[in-house]
Amino acid sequence: MSPMSGGALPAGWPERIRAYARGELDVVAPRPAATVLLLRDTPGGGGPAVHMLRRHSGMAFAAGAYAYPGGGVDPRDRRPVGWAGPDLEVWAAALGVPRAQAQAVVCAAVRETFEESGVLLAGPDSATVVADTTADDWEADRAALVRHELAFADFLARRALVLRSDLLAPWARWITPEFEERRYDTWFFLALLPAGQRTRDVSGEADRTVWLRPADAVAGHDRGELAMLPPTITTLRALLPYDSAADALAAVGGRDLTPVLARAALDGNGTVVLSWPGHDEFTQAIPAGPDSPRREAR
Secondary structure, three states: OOOOOOOEOOOOHHHHHHHHHOOOOOOOOOEEEEEEEEEEEOOOOOOEEEEEEEEOOOOOOOOOOEEOOEEEOOHHHHOOOOEEOOOHHHHHHHHOOOHHHHHHHHHHHHHHHHHHHOOOOEEOOOOOOOOOOOOHHHHHHHHHHHOOOOOHHHHHHHOOOEEEHHHOEEEEEEEOOOOOOOOEEEEEEEEEOOOOOOOOOOOOOEEEEEEEOHHHHHHHHHOOOOOOOHHHHHHHHOOOOOOOHHHHHHOHHHOOOOOEEOEEEEOOOOOEEEEEOOEEEEEEEEOOOOOOOEOOOO
16 A cells, blocks of 8 residues: 555655665654644544545645644744643643653644644633634634744643643654654644534645544545555554544544554665554565556555
C-alpha cells in the first residue's frame, strides 16, 4: 500500500528519497505541530464518527489528501493562557517534551481546531465549554487568528476563557520523513465534539469537510477513493475497535506515543526501500530508474 491511496508516491518523493539515501540531501528540522481527531457518536448506535477535511489540490503539503484539523505551532502558542485540566508537568511527561513545548503543542491543537473547524475546546471555567461559536463576533476572532492578527492567548483572555486541556487525549505522534521539504513533528489528539457546538466548513486549506465513521473512511482509502498519508489512515484504523467516542477516549492511557519516522535505504541494486517502522503496510520499493515512482511488490 502506498503512502497515498492509488499506489503513487507524492510527486517529489522518489528523487528526494534517492538523494537522501545517498547522503546528498540537507535534512530540514521538523516543526512542532498538532492535529485533532474530533469525534461524535453516530445516531442510532452506529459507533463514533470523525471529522475530516480534504486538503485543496493546490496545497504545498499533502494536496488532495484527507486529514484532520491541525497545523504547526505558532511561537505565540508558548504564551501563558488560562488553563484547565492536567498540569503542564503531566502534559510534558505525556508528550515527552519540556513544559513550554507541551503547552505550545496543546495550545496549537486547540487553536488550529478552532481555526479550521470552528470548534473551540475552551470555556469560562474548568467545568464548562462554550456552547456556540457561530455568531459574527466569534467568526471575526477566528478569522483574525487565521491571519495571525490575534494571538490565541489574547483571544482567550479577552473572552475570559480557559483552555480545556482535559478535553484532549494524546493518541499518536508521527514525524514527517527526513527527505520531505516541509517537515512536522505532529502530535495527534482525540477530542469529543462539545455539546452545542458544530463543525463548520471554514478552513481555507480544505475544499471539503465530512464526518465519517472510521470503518467507512478506511474502506474508502483501501478502495483508492480517499487519499491519505500514513498517519491519517493509521490513526483511523486504531479507532476501529471502539463502539463509541467515549470508548475510544477511555483507551488513550495505553497508547504508545513513540514517534513514528520513515526510513529510506539503498539496497545493492540501487533500489530505495522506504519503510515506516512498525507499519509494514507502507513499505515501498522504489526502482533505481529516475522515472519509476510507483510501488513494486514486496
